Amino acid sequence: MSAAPVEIRLSADKTALTVAFDDGAAFALEAELLRTHSPSAEVQGHTPLERKLVSGKRGVKIARLDPVGHYAVRIVFDDSHDSGLFTWGYLRELGEGREDKWRAYLAELAAKGFTRG
Numbered sequence: 001m002s003a004a005p006v007e008i009r010l011s012a013d014k015t016a017l018t019v020a021f022d023d024g025a026a027f028a029l030e031a032e033l034l035r036t037h038s039p040s041a042e043v044q045g046h047t048p049l050e051r052k053l054v055s056g057k058r059g060v061k062i063a064r065l066d067p068v069g070h071y072a073v074r075i076v077f078d079d080s081h082d083s084g085l086f087t088w089g090y091l092r093e094l095g096e097g098r099e100d101k102w103r104a105y106l107a108e109l110a111a112k113g114f115t116r117g
Helices: 031-035 088-096 098-112
Strands: 007-010 016-020 024-029 062-068 070-075 086-087
Touching: 007 062, 016 031, 024 031, 024 070, 024 088, 031 098, 062 086, 070 088, 086 088, 088 098
Parallel strands: none
Antiparallel strands: 007 016, 016 024, 062 070, 070 086
């Protein structure tokens, strides 16, 4: 299990989440990235072959954050998606791999003819 963040802060406009860890690592994660990479079965499926490409989320915002025990946060988005539990380890993974994940996401959108909306 990854260490819990020392700070989780939602931006005033609800479009980004800043996550800071005790080793000094800090990441600003856009709501669109979090929504399109939600760890939920709805997005990730139950196997890698079931993963769904989520498009049209350019303007999505974070409506609410709900703590889940000492290991995760449930992010409720303003499009009603709320089934992903973002563990501390997954938030760190998204932060550390943000640029590569975002680049791959944009390439997949373009290859399938979808847009960010």
